[in-house]
Amino acid sequence: PLLSQVLIIGGGDGGVLREVVKHPTVESVVQCEIDEDVIQVSKKYLPGMAVGYSSAKLTLHVGDGFEFMKQNQEAFDVIITDSSDPVGPAESLFKESYYQLMKTALREDGILCCQGECQWLHLDLIKEMRQFCKSLFPVVEYAYCTIPTYPSGQIGFMLCSKNP
Template sequence: MELWYTENQNDHLRFSCRVTRTLHVEKTPFQHLAVLETPVLDRVLVLDGIVQTTVWDEFMYHEMIAHVPLNTHPRPEKVLIIGGGDGGTAREVVRHPRVVKAVMVEIDERVIAASRQFLPELSQGLDSPKLELRIEDGIEHVAQHPGEYDVIIVDSPDPVGPARGLFGRQFYEEVARALKDDGLFVAQSESPLFNAELIAEINRYLRSLFPLVRLYLTCVPTYPGGMWSFTLASKRYDPLQVEPISIPELPYRYYNAGIHHAAFTLPQFLNELLDQD
């Protein structure tokens, strides 16, 4: 008998992959959690029926959400990660040579536990001496730490349930207050193909709070549409002004100096959506 995992990406589109083994299933206090083993994607983390990450393509997402902001800020010494319980973003942040301390705030400790057990490739950074791991609400943490961080990275699930608050204007106002005077932040901002209205809304909010807001893209084959967006908002530093020579030489698998700049070159439908040329 064949076992298949199917994700309903919307009412008219589904994504399926063959499952060789179900490694873990549980209902946490916050969500349904599963880890699946597949022949193509390797191990897959699924929350509430939605793929969060896979061992096969996670580097495309985690390197881009982390290294673009870390290399835009010239001194990203103290970094906050909100969400990212699988550990992939933390892994990238702590290996950046200019990061002195990273604080990771994840509300669901069971995601961390499952990732430690089944996704060691991603979760290895959780044991770094640079990292302080806190099990608490990221929204509350941001509100309680004004002027503390150089860089804030919001690695959130889709904007449903408890994560919806991570996409609202009030949260972005608190993020702006939690950043230092020259701070910047990046949030994953969903699919340009299926969440265009949300992306436009996020950009409107952020443009009223930050002098510089830019959208950039990566490819994540297991996310809806394959094209994925991040939104960077900065009080001072422009990612397009980064000198390639300033980017640390690390064993990247996706990110590099050329990608850093090219990721901000948007297709015309997004330029029109954001009213930028």
């Protein structure tokens, strides 16, 4: 499938955005970041990471990602949630209701990828997320990668699709 419309929830440092706008099939990127200060600090101190903020493909919204999804009327080929841990404002991004909103916004052949925590520290949360994701999507996978600067050196991702 042609992946041309991308939504990023979070990702204020710009790293995900930088990588997404590199792809020639991506026509537009909508990003919703709750903290404008994160964007500004990244632009100032991490310009190589924040380079995507100058892309003409980007439409930037500053605000709560969960609230943005409740108001969203667009459909996306890819939805990426690059959030902080599930405490405080980001807690709602780890709930079934948020995944339901993403399912509604996801095109039939689309895919979503969300911050999925670390299996060594949050196994119960990961199991809960997998369970409700399996009730919403026919394809659900959990993946992880090694990132030495993260707690216990790993971060996970929940990957879901409507189309098997």
